[in-house]
Amino acid sequence: MKFSFKKMWTIATKDFKTYFTSPIAYIVIAGFLLIMGWMFFFNLSHFNLQSMQFKQFGGKGTSISDGIIRPLYGNMNVIFLFLVPFITMRLFAEERKMQTIQLLMTSPITLGEMVVGKFLSAAMLVGTMLLLTLFYPAILFIYGNPDFGPILTSYLGTFLLSCCYVSTGVFFSSMTENQIVAGALTFAAGLFFWLINWASQSTGPVFSDILDYLSLIQHYNNFSQGILDTTDVIFYLSFIGLGLFFTNRVLDSYRWRS
């Protein structure tokens, strides 16, 4: 069946707007910026102190990339792990609860267009949040000369990683009509895929490689160092795609059962 970008976009914009007509977007964005600002400030002052101490002893100290960029965006990933469930939990759960899903299901739109549209609306909110943090690197560029590469890859990596959470969130939201359940499961699954390689130390070589590969955060390491590896990009994209595919299956079976 043909995939209509127009229909997908109709869904995406509608849900994106809903974030802003409800308090969700404002609360999530405000909380996010508050924590990020706090972290950036202390990262920066700690880095300043450290650089001065190094200078006293004639050393060079760490670079801005290692001292500020890497911890800052690493922390940002943790915050997204917490916040994305709040963004995605309503996407399908509320449609199911309010039965507005009947409108979508009886409209000439495919499940694929619906699912990708929903995903995109949340991904766009994540993107908006990332855009709002651009003034941290801007400050760094004004008062210093950080490397451009790691900033760029950090943004790309953070966005892709957050989109993995979004995809997980869309999936769990489609499974239930209870938003809290959807949110809690999203958070648990996100955390699980983050920590999955903890087990790799106690397993055999092959299995530990697999676990390392499956770990969401393991693939972020390259991005944080300014390295763009297609393996990582492909991993994140397949993770997102798989989540959306499962969502599609869940909605299809919902149709048969309801």
Added chain:
Amino acid sequence: MIEVSGLTKIYGQRTAIEDLTFTVNKGEIVGFLGPNGAGKSTTMKILTGFMPASFGTAKIAGFDVFDQAIDVKRNVGYLPENPPVYFDMVVEDYLKFAAQLHDVTKANLKAAIDLSLEKTGLTHVRKRIIGNLSKGYRQRVGLAQALVHDPKVLILDEPTVGLDPVQIIEIRELIKSLGGAHTVILSSHILPEVTATCQRIIVINKGKIVAQDNIERLTSRMKHGLVYQLQVKNSNSSGIQAIQSISGVKSVTNENGKISIEINPNQEELRDRIVDVAVHEKMGVLEFSSEKLSLEEVFLSLTTQETNVGGQS
């Protein structure tokens, strides 16, 4: 316009609808009448392509609801039992969303929204947030959503539930005015509701079609009296004539000892007389029972009165 044949839906062990067959012609307004839980909503959900059937086929405007679901959905406007409205959206934004989902082109968008607002009497609330509207208005927003893409077929599940009497009359007038240009199926468990709006009624009970006819013929069937079934060993003609001559008995038919006796309504006491006569004529009574017309059974379980105005029919 709508062709349904052998439609069956089974949920696990429970059969929701069984072997439904009917057709609806272009421009007709057909009422789907039945008590709660008869399978009206299930049928409608299948017709809209929301839910697949277990067996049987349904075609709308020539498209199969399962194989050509997208084409069907483009031609159908659907108002579910609970209007599928987003409480945090503004009325006109919501209609715009519904119209875009249903392939209304950009050039026609504004006109389509204006027309559906006007038809449903919502023009003065177009800038309001749906969640702040009363239930009656939300119902109308739901109806406007079903109309916005000017569909060939309208499927309305209990369209007047929760409305006040004045609104009920308005919505009924609106539905009547839609006939001709649109083909309409509406469901209801209120008899006067369908008699007020529909040309033809399909009565459904426990998942089966009990009757489908136009209103005059159905009501005349309803006015028929009770039928008793008498089974005897020897159906001699003198006995039959004796039963026939009891005052109050309308007609007697005999099929090899199976005698159907139709009596005038409200004369249940005739039972004793009939049995007396049969015994007296030495017919050898084997069985005596009253045949409940299934149609009547259904009608009895329907709400035949409305607590408010509008039930003048």
